[in-house]
Amino acid sequence: MQQSEVAIVTGAASGIGRALAVHYAGRNIRTVIGTFPGDPHDPEETLSGVRAAGGDAVIHEVDVRSTDSVDAFAQRALDEYGRLDYAVANAGILRNAPLNDLTDDLWNAMLDVDLTGVLRTLRSASRRMTGPGALVAVSSIAGGIYGWEEHAHYAAAKSGVLGLIRSVASELGPREIRANAVIPGLIETPQSLDPVNSLGPEGLERAGKDIPWGRVGRPEEVADVIGFLTSDASRYVTGQSLVVDGGLTIK
Numbered sequence: 001m002q003q004s005e006v007a008i009v010t011g012a013a014s015g016i017g018r019a020l021a022v023h024y025a026g027r028n029i030r031t032v033i034g035t036f037p038g039d040p041h042d043p044e045e046t047l048s049g050v051r052a053a054g055g056d057a058v059i060h061e062v063d064v065r066s067t068d069s070v071d072a073f074a075q076r077a078l079d080e081y082g083r084l085d086y087a088v089a090n091a092g093i094l095r096n097a098p099l100n101d102l103t104d105d106l107w108n109a110m111l112d113v114d115l116t117g118v119l120r121t122l123r124s125a126s127r128r129m130t131g132p133g134a135l136v137a138v139s140s141i142a143g144g145i146y147g148w149e150e151h152a153h154y155a156a157a158k159s160g161v162l163g164l165i166r167s168v169a170s171e172l173g174p175r176e177i178r179a180n181a182v183i184p185g186l187i188e189t190p191q192s193l194d195p196v197n198s199l200g201p202e203g204l205e206r207a208g209k210d211i212p213w214g215r216v217g218r219p220e221e222v223a224d225v226i227g228f229l230t231s232d233a234s235r236y237v238t239g240q241s242l243v244v245d246g247g248l249t250i251k
């Protein structure tokens with residue numbers, strides 16, 4: 001009998017990552033749920049969601065700022081399940097900083113997670129993938145599409161992801177490993193519900209009215225698109241960046 005596929009997902013204790021782990025459970029894809037030490041969100045809730053959907057997953061702590069930590073995370077897929085088919089670099093942080101207050105430390109801290117963290121995740125996965133597979137990185141409309149004031153460091157990191165993914169896609173094509181990005185718009189998750197660094201609940205509600213779809217997105221709506229990019233349905237799609245924003249950026 002053919003063994004079911006295996007995915008690793010960083011930042012899966014909450015938001016889009018959690019929704020993705022549950023999506024994978026519905027497809028019988030076994031998942032290593034990446035959880036950040038000290039994260040206020042409970043990875044056990046992700047695991048419960050996976051089990052309720054009839055899936056199999058394990059929780060593994062990972063800090064994408066550390067190469068060793070990310071290597072151990074990717075290795076867990078092989079140790080636990082004996083294979084690795086999909087890796088999703090989803091973990092990210094968002095910090096608000098007007099340009100005049102954007103210190104080198106803040107800049108470097110942002111890039112370490114939101115850009116180098118993506119490289120570490122894709123690299124660790126690529127080194128362990130033997131057969132056909134797919135990598136996905138989570139960017140943002142703030143990277144390359146939309147000018148969001150006071151988020152220059154976030155925008156730089158998320159733009160960098162788009163270039164990185166095209167290069168990786170070209171390089172890994174001959175190994176039948178695809179690499180794509182998703183570009184979420186405004187999605188209701190702990191990150192966007194933070195009123196200090198993002199819009200907060202009221203800001204999201206207001207912003208939703210200006211989106212052609214009439215509301216902000218749900219984590220599952222991004223997870224399903226990542227699911228498409230990590231499925232046979234997208235087998236001839238690589239090096240692409242897919243916007244998932246309910247039409248926010250077409251206006």
Ligand code: NAD
Nearest residue numbers: 011014015016036039063064091092140184186187189191
């Ligand atoms: P979230 O805050 O729920 O998820 C982010 C996850 O990343 C958290 O679980 C957090 O613990 C984890 N994380 C933070 N630092 C980490 C580190 N050093 N190592 C490992 N994990 C770490 O928010 P989300 O919206 O689900 O975010 C998922 C991705 O989507 C992020 O990359 C985010 O930038 C991106 N995104 C979100 C939106 C939105 O509107 N919510 C829009 C565009 C892009």
